[in-house]
Amino acid sequence: MDKPEVLAGLAFNLGPVHVGTTVLTTWLLMAAMAGAAWVVRRQLSASAPSRPQIALEAVVVALRVAIEAAAPGRGAPLLPFIGTLWIFIAAANLIGLLPGLRSPTADLSLTVALAALVFVSVHWFGIRLEGLTAHLRHYLYPNPILLPFHLMGEVTRTLALSVRLFGNMMSLEMAAFLVLLVAGVVAPVPLLFLHIVEALVQAYIFGMLALIYIAGGLQSHELRKGYR
Amino acid sequence: MKEMTWVVLLSTLGGLATIAVGVIFPALAMGRALTQALDALARQPEAERTITRTLFIGLAMLESLAIYVLVIVLIVLFRNPLLAYLLP
Numbered sequence: 001m002d003k004p005e006v007l008a009g010l011a012f013n014l015g016p017v018h019v020g021t022t023v024l025t026t027w028l029l030m031a032a033m034a035g036a037a038w039v040v041r042r043q044l045s046a047s048a049p050s051r052p053q054i055a056l057e058a059v060v061v062a063l064r065v066a067i068e069a070a071a072p073g074r075g076a077p078l079l080p081f082i083g084t085l086w087i088f089i090a091a092a093n094l095i096g097l098l099p100g101l102r103s104p105t106a107d108l109s110l111t112v113a114l115a116a117l118v119f120v121s122v123h124w125f126g127i128r129l130e131g132l133t134a135h136l137r138h139y140l141y142p143n144p145i146l147l148p149f150h151l152m153g154e155v156t157r158t159l160a161l162s163v164r165l166f167g168n169m170m171s172l173e174m175a176a177f178l179v180l181l182v183a184g185v186v187a188p189v190p191l192l193f194l195h196i197v198e199a200l201v202q203a204y205i206f207g208m209l210a211l212i213y214i215a216g217g218l219q220s221h222e223l224r225k226g227y228r
Numbered sequence: 229m230k231e232m233t234w235v236v237l238l239s240t241l242g243g244l245a246t247i248a249v250g251v252i253f254p255a256l257a258m259g260r261a262l263t264q265a266l267d268a269l270a271r272q273p274e275a276e277r278t279i280t281r282t283l284f285i286g287l288a289m290l291e292s293l294a295i296y297v298l299v300i301v302l303i304v305l306f307r308n309p310l311l312a313y314l315l316p
Contacts, residue, residue: 069277160292167295174302205288212285 006100022107029091029104059087070208071215077129078214081121085114086207093169093199097192103199106169108162115162118210119154126217138217161209168202231314239308243301250297258290 007024040052049057063083068075089105096103104110126135139150172195176188265283269276303309 069281160289163299164288164292164295167292167299171295171298171302201284202288205284208281208285209288 005102021102022104022110025095025101025104026092026110029088029095033087033091066208067211070211071218074129074215074218077125078211081125082207082211082214085118085210086203089114089165089206090200090203093203094196096169096173096199097195103169103173105165105202106173108166111162111166114165114206115158118161118213119158121210122154122213122217125214129218135217157209157213161206165202165206168198172198235308235311235314239304243305246304247297247301250301251294254290254294254297257293258287261286261290 005021007021007028010024011018011020013019036052037056040050040056043050044053060079060083063086064075064079067078067082071078092105092110093103095101096106123135126138139147172191176191176195179188179191261283265279268279272279
Protein backbone atom coordinates (compact mmCIF):
# COMPACT_ATOMS: atom_id res chain seq x y z
CA MET A 1 0.00 0.00 0.00
CA ASP A 2 3.00 2.31 -0.40
CA LYS A 3 4.15 4.05 -3.47
CA PRO A 4 7.85 4.05 -4.28
CA GLU A 5 9.67 6.94 -2.70
CA VAL A 6 12.76 8.73 -3.94
CA LEU A 7 13.87 9.89 -0.52
CA ALA A 8 13.44 6.50 1.20
CA GLY A 9 17.10 5.62 0.55
CA LEU A 10 18.23 8.71 2.44
CA ALA A 11 16.42 7.82 5.68
CA PHE A 12 18.75 7.44 8.66
CA ASN A 13 18.68 7.05 12.41
CA LEU A 14 19.78 9.86 14.68
CA GLY A 15 20.35 7.99 17.92
CA PRO A 16 16.93 6.62 18.92
CA VAL A 17 15.15 8.98 16.49
CA HIS A 18 14.33 7.69 13.03
CA VAL A 19 14.57 10.41 10.40
CA GLY A 20 12.26 9.15 7.69
CA THR A 21 10.86 10.44 4.43
CA THR A 22 8.36 12.76 6.13
CA VAL A 23 11.09 14.75 7.83
CA LEU A 24 13.32 14.65 4.76
CA THR A 25 10.53 15.95 2.52
CA THR A 26 9.84 18.70 5.06
CA TRP A 27 13.52 19.67 5.04
CA LEU A 28 13.52 19.70 1.26
CA LEU A 29 10.49 22.01 1.26
CA MET A 30 11.97 24.28 3.89
CA ALA A 31 15.26 24.53 2.04
CA ALA A 32 13.52 25.25 -1.27
CA MET A 33 11.20 27.92 0.13
CA ALA A 34 13.77 29.59 2.38
CA GLY A 35 16.29 29.52 -0.47
CA ALA A 36 13.84 31.11 -2.90
CA ALA A 37 12.88 33.76 -0.35
CA TRP A 38 16.57 34.46 0.32
CA VAL A 39 17.33 34.89 -3.38
CA VAL A 40 14.43 37.33 -3.77
CA ARG A 41 15.42 39.17 -0.61
CA ARG A 42 18.92 39.89 -1.92
CA GLN A 43 17.55 42.06 -4.70
CA LEU A 44 14.83 43.93 -2.83
CA SER A 45 14.26 47.43 -4.10
CA ALA A 46 11.60 50.05 -3.44
CA SER A 47 12.10 52.01 -6.68
CA ALA A 48 12.43 49.20 -9.24
CA PRO A 49 10.93 46.01 -7.75
CA SER A 50 11.64 42.79 -9.62
CA ARG A 51 8.85 40.46 -10.74
CA PRO A 52 9.37 37.87 -7.95
CA GLN A 53 9.39 40.67 -5.40
CA ILE A 54 6.02 41.96 -6.65
CA ALA A 55 4.59 38.44 -6.59
CA LEU A 56 5.77 37.77 -3.03
CA GLU A 57 4.55 41.17 -1.86
CA ALA A 58 1.13 40.36 -3.31
CA VAL A 59 1.12 37.07 -1.39
CA VAL A 60 2.07 38.76 1.87
CA VAL A 61 -0.56 41.48 1.40
CA ALA A 62 -3.24 38.90 0.61
CA LEU A 63 -2.32 36.91 3.75
CA ARG A 64 -2.38 40.05 5.83
CA VAL A 65 -5.80 41.10 4.50
CA ALA A 66 -7.22 37.63 5.22
CA ILE A 67 -5.86 37.74 8.78
CA GLU A 68 -7.17 41.25 9.37
CA ALA A 69 -10.62 40.12 8.24
CA ALA A 70 -10.80 37.48 10.99
CA ALA A 71 -8.81 39.26 13.72
CA PRO A 72 -9.10 43.02 13.18
CA GLY A 73 -6.04 44.97 14.24
CA ARG A 74 -3.97 41.82 14.87
CA GLY A 75 -2.45 41.42 11.43
CA ALA A 76 1.10 42.31 12.39
CA PRO A 77 1.65 39.88 15.30
CA LEU A 78 -0.26 36.99 13.71
CA LEU A 79 1.09 37.22 10.15
CA PRO A 80 4.35 35.28 10.68
CA PHE A 81 2.73 32.24 12.27
CA ILE A 82 -0.51 32.00 10.28
CA GLY A 83 1.19 32.94 7.01
CA THR A 84 3.83 30.27 7.54
CA LEU A 85 1.15 27.70 8.28
CA TRP A 86 -0.74 28.55 5.09
CA ILE A 87 2.26 28.57 2.79
CA PHE A 88 3.94 25.52 4.33
CA ILE A 89 0.83 23.33 4.39
CA ALA A 90 -0.14 24.30 0.85
CA ALA A 91 3.34 23.42 -0.39
CA ALA A 92 3.45 20.24 1.70
CA ASN A 93 0.07 19.10 0.36
CA LEU A 94 0.99 19.87 -3.24
CA ILE A 95 4.40 18.19 -3.20
CA GLY A 96 2.61 14.84 -3.05
CA LEU A 97 1.70 15.35 -6.72
CA LEU A 98 5.33 15.00 -7.77
CA PRO A 99 6.19 11.42 -8.70
CA GLY A 100 8.24 9.67 -6.04
CA LEU A 101 7.37 12.10 -3.26
CA ARG A 102 4.67 11.77 -0.61
CA SER A 103 2.86 14.63 1.06
CA PRO A 104 4.41 14.95 4.50
CA THR A 105 0.93 15.98 5.67
CA ALA A 106 -0.30 12.46 4.89
CA ASP A 107 1.66 11.41 7.99
CA LEU A 108 -0.16 11.74 11.31
CA SER A 109 3.05 12.71 13.12
CA LEU A 110 3.45 15.92 11.13
CA THR A 111 -0.17 17.02 11.44
CA VAL A 112 -0.15 16.32 15.18
CA ALA A 113 3.00 18.43 15.47
CA LEU A 114 1.34 21.28 13.58
CA ALA A 115 -1.82 21.04 15.68
CA ALA A 116 0.30 21.05 18.85
CA LEU A 117 1.99 24.22 17.58
CA VAL A 118 -1.43 25.79 17.10
CA PHE A 119 -2.45 24.68 20.61
CA VAL A 120 0.66 26.28 22.11
CA SER A 121 0.36 29.44 20.04
CA VAL A 122 -3.24 30.08 21.17
CA HIS A 123 -1.89 30.45 24.69
CA TRP A 124 1.29 32.20 23.55
CA PHE A 125 -0.58 34.92 21.68
CA GLY A 126 -3.28 35.10 24.35
CA ILE A 127 -0.74 35.66 27.12
CA ARG A 128 1.51 37.96 25.10
CA LEU A 129 -1.22 40.22 23.76
CA GLU A 130 -3.60 40.20 26.73
CA GLY A 131 -1.57 39.28 29.82
CA LEU A 132 -1.51 36.07 31.86
CA THR A 133 -4.41 36.71 34.23
CA ALA A 134 -6.71 38.01 31.48
CA HIS A 135 -5.92 34.94 29.39
CA LEU A 136 -6.51 32.48 32.23
CA ARG A 137 -9.70 34.24 33.22
CA HIS A 138 -11.29 33.64 29.83
CA TYR A 139 -11.72 30.00 30.82
CA LEU A 140 -14.10 31.15 33.54
CA TYR A 141 -16.11 33.29 31.12
CA PRO A 142 -19.10 33.58 31.01
CA ASN A 143 -19.52 31.19 33.94
CA PRO A 144 -17.08 29.01 35.93
CA ILE A 145 -19.39 26.02 35.33
CA LEU A 146 -18.16 26.01 31.73
CA LEU A 147 -14.52 25.43 32.71
CA PRO A 148 -14.55 21.65 31.99
CA PHE A 149 -16.07 22.27 28.58
CA HIS A 150 -13.45 24.90 27.75
CA LEU A 151 -10.70 22.43 28.70
CA MET A 152 -12.32 19.58 26.76
CA GLY A 153 -12.73 21.85 23.75
CA GLU A 154 -9.03 22.71 23.84
CA VAL A 155 -8.09 19.04 23.53
CA THR A 156 -10.73 17.90 21.06
CA ARG A 157 -10.25 20.77 18.64
CA THR A 158 -6.50 20.14 18.56
CA LEU A 159 -7.18 16.47 17.87
CA ALA A 160 -9.76 17.34 15.20
CA LEU A 161 -7.34 19.77 13.53
CA SER A 162 -4.65 17.14 13.16
CA VAL A 163 -6.92 14.26 12.13
CA ARG A 164 -8.76 16.42 9.56
CA LEU A 165 -5.63 17.35 7.63
CA PHE A 166 -4.13 13.86 7.94
CA GLY A 167 -7.35 12.08 6.94
CA ASN A 168 -7.93 14.28 3.93
CA MET A 169 -4.45 14.03 2.49
CA MET A 170 -4.00 10.34 3.24
CA SER A 171 -7.38 9.39 1.82
CA LEU A 172 -6.70 11.37 -1.36
CA GLU A 173 -3.38 9.64 -1.90
CA MET A 174 -4.89 6.28 -1.10
CA ALA A 175 -7.84 6.85 -3.44
CA ALA A 176 -5.53 7.79 -6.32
CA PHE A 177 -3.39 4.74 -5.60
CA LEU A 178 -6.36 2.38 -5.49
CA VAL A 179 -7.73 3.73 -8.77
CA LEU A 180 -4.28 3.24 -10.26
CA LEU A 181 -4.27 -0.37 -9.09
CA VAL A 182 -7.78 -1.09 -10.35
CA ALA A 183 -8.03 0.91 -13.56
CA GLY A 184 -4.57 1.57 -14.97
CA VAL A 185 -2.12 4.30 -15.79
CA VAL A 186 -4.03 7.45 -16.79
CA ALA A 187 -7.19 6.78 -14.78
CA PRO A 188 -6.21 8.61 -11.53
CA VAL A 189 -5.66 11.95 -13.33
CA PRO A 190 -9.13 13.38 -12.43
CA LEU A 191 -8.46 12.40 -8.83
CA LEU A 192 -5.16 14.27 -9.01
CA PHE A 193 -7.02 17.41 -10.15
CA LEU A 194 -9.22 16.95 -7.10
CA HIS A 195 -6.00 16.56 -5.10
CA ILE A 196 -4.86 20.05 -6.19
CA VAL A 197 -8.15 21.66 -5.14
CA GLU A 198 -8.35 19.74 -1.90
CA ALA A 199 -4.71 20.47 -1.03
CA LEU A 200 -5.29 24.23 -1.28
CA VAL A 201 -8.66 24.08 0.50
CA GLN A 202 -7.24 22.04 3.37
CA ALA A 203 -4.27 24.38 3.76
CA TYR A 204 -6.66 27.35 3.83
CA ILE A 205 -8.90 25.66 6.37
CA PHE A 206 -6.07 24.62 8.67
CA GLY A 207 -4.64 28.14 8.76
CA MET A 208 -8.09 29.70 9.06
CA LEU A 209 -9.07 27.46 11.98
CA ALA A 210 -5.77 28.21 13.72
CA LEU A 211 -6.45 31.90 13.16
CA ILE A 212 -10.00 31.58 14.50
CA TYR A 213 -8.84 29.72 17.60
CA ILE A 214 -6.25 32.41 18.30
CA ALA A 215 -8.65 35.24 17.51
CA GLY A 216 -11.34 33.55 19.61
CA GLY A 217 -9.06 33.68 22.63
CA LEU A 218 -8.27 37.33 21.96
CA GLN A 219 -11.83 38.37 21.18
CA SER A 220 -13.29 36.82 24.29
CA HIS A 221 -11.00 39.11 26.29
CA GLU A 222 -12.26 42.13 24.41
CA LEU A 223 -15.87 40.97 24.77
CA ARG A 224 -15.42 40.72 28.52
CA LYS A 225 -13.83 44.17 28.67
CA GLY A 226 -16.83 45.64 26.91
CA TYR A 227 -19.19 43.62 29.09
CA ARG A 228 -17.98 45.11 32.35
CA MET B 229 -8.09 -20.21 10.74
CA LYS B 230 -11.84 -20.29 11.33
CA GLU B 231 -11.69 -17.22 13.58
CA MET B 232 -9.57 -15.38 11.05
CA THR B 233 -12.24 -15.88 8.39
CA TRP B 234 -14.84 -14.44 10.74
CA VAL B 235 -12.63 -11.45 11.54
CA VAL B 236 -12.01 -10.68 7.88
CA LEU B 237 -15.66 -11.12 6.97
CA LEU B 238 -17.03 -9.07 9.84
CA SER B 239 -14.50 -6.27 9.60
CA THR B 240 -15.09 -5.92 5.86
CA LEU B 241 -18.86 -5.86 6.29
CA GLY B 242 -18.54 -3.56 9.30
CA GLY B 243 -16.26 -1.20 7.40
CA LEU B 244 -18.58 -1.00 4.39
CA ALA B 245 -21.67 -0.49 6.54
CA THR B 246 -19.90 2.11 8.68
CA ILE B 247 -18.73 4.21 5.78
CA ALA B 248 -22.16 3.96 4.11
CA VAL B 249 -24.06 5.12 7.18
CA GLY B 250 -21.39 7.47 8.46
CA VAL B 251 -21.27 9.51 5.28
CA ILE B 252 -25.03 10.05 5.04
CA PHE B 253 -25.41 12.43 7.94
CA PRO B 254 -22.43 14.71 7.24
CA ALA B 255 -23.69 14.85 3.64
CA LEU B 256 -27.15 15.90 4.77
CA ALA B 257 -25.67 18.49 7.09
CA MET B 258 -23.36 19.84 4.39
CA GLY B 259 -26.23 20.12 1.95
CA ARG B 260 -28.24 22.00 4.52
CA ALA B 261 -25.38 24.37 5.27
CA LEU B 262 -24.88 24.96 1.55
CA THR B 263 -28.54 25.76 0.90
CA GLN B 264 -28.59 28.15 3.84
CA ALA B 265 -25.45 29.86 2.57
CA LEU B 266 -26.92 30.21 -0.93
CA ASP B 267 -30.06 31.61 0.61
CA ALA B 268 -28.05 34.16 2.57
CA LEU B 269 -26.04 35.01 -0.56
CA ALA B 270 -29.19 35.63 -2.56
CA ARG B 271 -30.52 37.93 0.15
CA GLN B 272 -27.29 39.77 0.83
CA PRO B 273 -24.80 39.51 -2.03
CA GLU B 274 -22.67 42.24 -0.45
CA ALA B 275 -21.85 39.95 2.52
CA GLU B 276 -20.28 37.41 0.16
CA ARG B 277 -16.82 37.35 1.73
CA THR B 278 -18.03 36.71 5.26
CA ILE B 279 -20.57 34.12 4.15
CA THR B 280 -18.03 32.26 2.03
CA ARG B 281 -15.45 32.23 4.80
CA THR B 282 -17.88 31.00 7.40
CA LEU B 283 -19.31 28.45 5.00
CA PHE B 284 -15.87 27.04 4.24
CA ILE B 285 -15.04 26.69 7.90
CA GLY B 286 -18.39 25.08 8.67
CA LEU B 287 -18.02 22.68 5.77
CA ALA B 288 -14.56 21.75 7.02
CA MET B 289 -15.98 20.99 10.45
CA LEU B 290 -18.70 18.80 8.95
CA GLU B 291 -16.32 17.16 6.55
CA SER B 292 -14.03 16.18 9.40
CA LEU B 293 -16.87 14.04 10.77
CA ALA B 294 -16.87 12.01 7.57
CA ILE B 295 -13.08 11.89 7.74
CA TYR B 296 -13.26 10.45 11.26
CA VAL B 297 -15.48 7.69 9.93
CA LEU B 298 -12.99 7.01 7.15
CA VAL B 299 -10.04 6.91 9.53
CA ILE B 300 -11.84 4.48 11.85
CA VAL B 301 -12.79 2.26 8.92
CA LEU B 302 -9.22 2.26 7.63
CA ILE B 303 -7.93 1.36 11.09
CA VAL B 304 -10.37 -1.54 11.32
CA LEU B 305 -9.52 -2.76 7.83
CA PHE B 306 -5.74 -2.38 7.76
CA ARG B 307 -4.41 -1.94 11.32
CA ASN B 308 -6.97 -3.71 13.46
CA PRO B 309 -5.61 -3.50 17.03
CA LEU B 310 -7.77 -6.45 18.13
CA LEU B 311 -5.86 -8.77 15.82
CA ALA B 312 -3.07 -8.87 18.39
CA TYR B 313 -5.27 -11.13 20.56
CA LEU B 314 -5.94 -13.50 17.69
CA LEU B 315 -2.55 -13.92 16.07
CA PRO B 316 -0.02 -16.08 17.91
